[in-house]
Amino acid sequence: MKPTRSVDRRADRSWSENAVRLIEADGLRSADTHLLRVELPDWSRWTDEAGNARGVDLYLKDESTHPTGSLKHRLARSLFLYAICNGWIGPDTTVIEASSGSTAVSEAYFAKLIGVPFVAVMTASTSPAKTALIERQGGRCHFVQRAGDVYDEAQRLEAELGGHFIDQFTMAERATDWRGNNNIAESIFAQLAQEDHPVPTWIVVGAGTGGTSATLGRYLRYRRHPTWLCVVDPENSVFLPAFESGDGTLTADTGSRIEGIGRPRVEPSFVSQVIDRMVGVPDEASIATARVVSERLGRRIGASTGTNLWAAFGLVAEMVEQRHAGSVVTLLCDSGDRYETTYFDDGWLASNEFDLAPARGVLDAFFDTGAWSV
The missing domain is CATH 3.40.50.1100 (Rossmann fold)
Incomplete structure (x- = not known):
């Protein structure tokens, strides 16, 4: 009889539990x-x-x-909790987003809070004030020329960096508890x-x-x-x-x-x-x-x-x-x-x-x- 195989990933839970605690504590403040x-x-x-x-x-x-100064703070919190609880973000995961600015500002804040890198893919026409806010939170801005290119470029960076494309445009309606x-x-x-x-x-x-x-x-x-x-x-x-x-x-x-x-x-x-x-x-x-x-x-x-x-x-x-x-x-x-x-x-x-x-x-x-x- 072949030996029984066992893969134990319980150690991964401690990081995610602490990350959720940090985000929830921020919400209570x-x-x-x-x-x-x-x-x-x-x-x-x-x-x-x-x-x-x-x-x-x-x-x-x-x-x-x-x-973080905008409506997108609510969305970013929900997106991060959703991705962490699904096991998509871990301690070494680079989080990537396609954003025109405000969502990326808020996501950079939460990435810094839990200690993971963040990259925002956005059009070059985004206001300098928003890019400065992202960088102030420790995020990196990656620019494209056409608005329609942000999706493919975010996916390319996800593969290149072994990160997670948090994808607000797909996940927004499911990450928030609408009830x-x-x-x-x-x-x-x-x-x-x-x-x-x-x-x-x-x-x-x-x-x-x-x-x-x-x-x-x-x-x-x-x-x-x-x-x-x-x-x-x-x-x-x-x-x-x-x-x-x-x-x-x-x-x-x-x-x-x-x-x-x-x-x-x-x-x-x-x-x-x-x-x-x-x-x-x-x-x-x-x-x-x-x-x-x-x-x-x-x-x-x-x-x-x-x-x-x-x-x-x-x-x-x-x-x-x-x-x-x-x-x-x-x-x-x-x-x-x-x-x-x-x-x-x-x-x-x-x-x-x-x-x-x-x-x-x-x-x-x-x-x-x-x-x-x-």
Whole structure:
């Protein structure tokens, strides 16, 4: 009889258990993000036939207050826990990601926390402020020229380095527990509990990986909330055309100019079936909204937040016109300080031939009268 073979890998568990402990401890040190109420003009309030005060409220979930400064901090934590618990990341694993910036910033943070190398594959056009943040966390930036090349290059580096391609675009929708466990959807509803409209009429989000919209859409259905999910899409992204046509094979030759959202292909984590409505937002509208709202808030917000708010303003105006009282919630994805040399630089706008005046006119009319003339 041949001898019995035994391969014992129990020693691998001690490293992974400690890595999970470090990430969980980091989460316990971090408070939840604020839900900010955005003050709307008087036209957002009215009195119904019974003499009751009614109105529409707008909220911003401020994800810029995470330790790494963006919504992607939640995703990065989930992706690392998912990969560690699946045994894909060990003490000597180089973690590789294809990212336009914010996800890589957050992933570099968690890689440093558990002591593994990190490489971010991104387009050369990514803002210098984001690459500096990645490098400050000990990550290495690896550049490609075309947005569509990041996937193949990340896979090539995975093979070359014997690492793990963490692949946010595939894993985002499955790494987060959409039923609860303090995900962003559960957090929003908990924070709205004592508001006039604790169950929002609309939640508005952008799609980069598709993970956030998938989490929110599934949660709304699971909890049976009568809340609609609106997903916004910038120019040069194929999510909206795919949603409209049902064709998940669509691709684009150029990438989105609004960092963090929009993709040149339909990502595996984009679950269109949980979305109730999509709105395409011109890049000039995204940037103009970021600038106008930054002036009103007294703090800079990024252009992806501008994309969210452009659609949210349209929904608020629609609800006011229909005398539909309720609330709208959207996300403040990251700080506009990361885009000082791009979206907030007049020279950069001129070199890219952006004219913000028409979009500013729409926004001025909205704040003055509540009209949405798009």
